[in-house]
Amino acid sequence: MNVRATIEKSISAALTRLGVETPKVSLDLTGDLSHGDYATSAALAYAKEFNMAPRVLAEKLVEMMGEIAGVTSIDIAGPGFINFSVDPKIIWANLESGRSEPDMWGGNPSLIGKKIVVEYTDPNPFKEFHIGHLVTNSIGESLSRLVTFSGAEVRRANYQGDVGRHVARAIWGLMQAGGSAGDVKALGRAYAAGAAADIDDSPAKKEITDINKKVYDRSDTKINELYDEGRKASLDHFEELYALLGTKFDFYFFESETGPVGKQIVEMHIDDGIFKKSDGAVVYEGEKHGLHTRVFLNSEGLPTYEAKELGLSKLKHEKYAYDTSIIITANEVNEYFKVLLAAMGEIFPELAAKTKHVSHGMMRLPEGKMSSRTGNVVTGESLLNDLVIAAKERAALSRADDIEQLARDVAVAAVKFQILKGGTGKDIIFDRERALALEGDSGPYLQYTHARTCAIIEKAVASNVVVSIDTTAAVSDLARLTARFQDIVLRAQEDLEPHLVATYLINLAAAFNSWYAQEQILDGTPAAAHKVAIVDIVRQTLKNGLWLLGIPAPKKM
């Protein structure tokens, strides 16, 4: 049992002996290391129940807890907090375990045996990979890695809209302009033209509706040709981006598959009253769950987003019998998702219960909101490319062996960190100038710190310095902060919040850099062995932490 659990149990036992039936104990990492490693506000919370002053209750609890294995001091502070300091030997042993099993460092077994599927990115063929897809991708990849690090068996899924009105618009645009469907840039322009023309009472609107039907039933040879070529070109192009971003999907689902399945599901549940016919469409009345009515099959008989999503839930579970399905989308679909989950709850209650919807905010650039309808947009791809070019200038001055690769790594870090440093769900203001500056709280800052640690280790190895932790040494704040890694990772996984890892890594890197500036590590004395060992575990923490964020950790910068 780890120290944290021991302390929790001890507090809980003390409260039970005082007569609390089911004590609710919160044991927190202290906000300030001068307060020790863990703190509880139990005495404050229960003071009223016992009609005692909080500090008096705190003293009583401390007395009843007595000695706790692995804890060297228990102090009462402030209004009645009880602070616990962990035995330095335990902290050093913890860090030593990280050095002996580096790949496991920070991991936990809380999800062992669980099957989890994470669906994210979901770009639409025939359209640009826009900046919103960078957000979903960054969050989804990080969440995938967080649950992997907790022992879950993970599958990554990508769900792509290869049918639907956007496709018809692009094909309409291609037919007008005569561009090649194999050229993704031409596809982007064709979509923009189609979207612009697709307005009420225009002849184009009817033509696009007609094309849309033909895409579904594949009745037109010319359209099939444009469709097949465009679809392949888009998907191939997306793969290049996934490689750059460091994502590999296990499953690809397409709306062309989920559509028919979803349609069938909806049609099977009209007679039993789950769905209703209304104005030629088939709808789900969300009002019974305090929501609103949504169309599942339109009056053309075609499945909408909602019906396709129902089909997807079924297909996904057939492919992989998951315990949890995490779906990442932009928060603009939150309301639809609630209706969808309500409908799913009636049809597939067991699947609905296993589904977790994580939504993220919109990514905004200082230039304003981007829309692929206007044609001239900053796409996810162009943003990445700009960053790579900017990073290259600085990379040229670095000691990296492969400047091109470093520039890509730094660019990916700049984007991903910006996305992941804030809580999921809030809008992300992406300031390109700031990201390009590669300074301050940023992905490149973490990479730089990691590269520094690598350089020290390399030098230590070259000069045959023995690396080992002195378990009798006093613990520094840097060592204690490093030892918190596991607690942070576990919470980030439980809350599905990558930003907890991001902010932790910034704090750790700052603590390390500060120490580095005032300490000569390779000082030629026996003390170097211990100091290098600390550098080594900080290095591993940064490496594993960056991995959890989906950010590459180059060894040289």
Place this chain on the structure above:
RNA sequence: GCUCUCGUAGUUCAAUGGAUAGAACAGGACUCUUCUAAGGUCUUGAUGUAGGUUCGAUUCCUACCGAGAGCACCA
């Protein structure tokens, strides 16, 4: 109009109902004859308004003000 998010330094983000509201950027002052200056040190500066619940509120509740998203055949 209704529903859902969200209002924290000049800006971009933190703070599971707890201790002195933390960082970074921008501004000012320093710091490379020492292991990577993409670094470090010092410094100015914030909880939209009004109530409520609580021993304690940035966090929970109500109202208002402000921003964003959504409100049936697009996703």
